Amino acid sequence: MEQNYNFGGVGINLRAPDTLLESPVLVPFAAPEPVPGWTVEVTFVSELPHPAGAPCWADQWEAHWKQPGEEWCIRSGQTEGMPRPYCAWVRRNDQVRMYWVEELQGKLSVWQTLDALDLLHLLLERGGVVLHAAWVLHNGTGILFSGPSGVGKSTQAALWAKYRGAEVINGDRCLLRLGEDGRAWAHGICYSGTSGICQNRSAPVAALVLVTQGAENRVAPLGGLAAFKALLPQCAYRTWDAVDVANATDILSRLLTRTPTFRLECRVDAGAVECLERVL
DSSP: OEEEEEETTEEEEEEOSSOOBOOGGGGGGEESSOOSEEEEEEEEESSOOOOTTOOOGGGOSEEEEEETTEEEEEEEEEETTEEEEEEEEEEETTEEEEEEEGGGTTTOBHHHHHHHHTHHHHHHHTTEEEEEEEEEEETTEEEEEEOSTTSSHHHHHHHHHHHHOOEEEESSEEEEEEOTTSSEEEEOOSOOTTTOOBOOOEEEEEEEEEEEEOSSOEEEEOOHHHHHHHHGGGEEOOTTOHHHHHHHHHHHHHHHTTSOEEEEEEOSSHHHHHHHHTTO
16 A cells, blocks of 8 residues: 655655555545655554663553664553553654554554654654644635634634635644745644644635634734744644754744734624734
8 A cells, every 4th residue: 555645745655565544534635646755664563673772662651762863652552451552663764664563454544643653743843833723715825813722713713704705724723834935834734623624725824813802802913922922832742852842943933933923802703803804
C-alpha cells in the first residue's frame, strides 16, 4: 500500500505491507503524488525494537528518546490493567520507520498511524503551527477566530457564514504557515473538534481575531507581546520538548509580524460581524 497526504504543503507519504483502514476525515487530504515532507514505512513485528540502553518499554505508557541523528518513540495502551506497548517508531532525518505489533495487522487505520506519529509535531518541524481557531474563507482570504474552548469561536465563524456568505473551513483548528509570498497562510487540517467541519482549503490570512464574550460589540488592535501571549496558549506543541517550544514561539512570532491581529469583544448577533468588518 502507498498513500500520500498533503497538509498545507507538508507531505506524509505512507508505505505499508497491507492496506491501512481509511478514515473519512483524511480523504480530503489525500494527494495523487508524493509531497515533500516525511516518508513513513510501516511494518508489523512480533516484538518491538528499541534503542540500546533504553528502559524496559513494558514499564512505559509513552516515552521518547533522542540520540545523535535519530529519535525513538514508544506508544502504549492498557490491556487487563497493565501497560502494553503496541507501536514504536524511529525517525532519521525525513524518514520514519514504524513498528506495530503483528496482531494489529489488518486492523490498523491511517488515522491511528498519523496519531501515533504525532502529526502536529512533524508539521511544526516543517514550519507549520496548528492554532486552536475556527476559520472562514471570505473574499478569498481567511479570517481566524481564536481563543479558549467555549468562548464562541465557532459561533462567530457561523455568524460570518450567515450574514456575509463566508465559508467555514474548519470549526476548531487551523494550520498556519508562512507562504512563499511572505504572508501568513491558513490551511485546512484533519482535526476539527466537535464542530465536524473540516475542509482542505488554503488562503492568505486577512486577520487573526482573539474572541472574548462581552455585553457590547467592540474591536481593538492586538499587537506585539500582548498578541503573542494571548495566542501561544492556543497553539499545539509539546510543551515538554525544548525544540517544539522554540519552533512554536519562533513560527508564531514571525506569523504575527505579518498578520493584522485584533481582540473582539462581542455578542452573538449581526453587530459582531459589522463591528469586525469595519476594521478589516
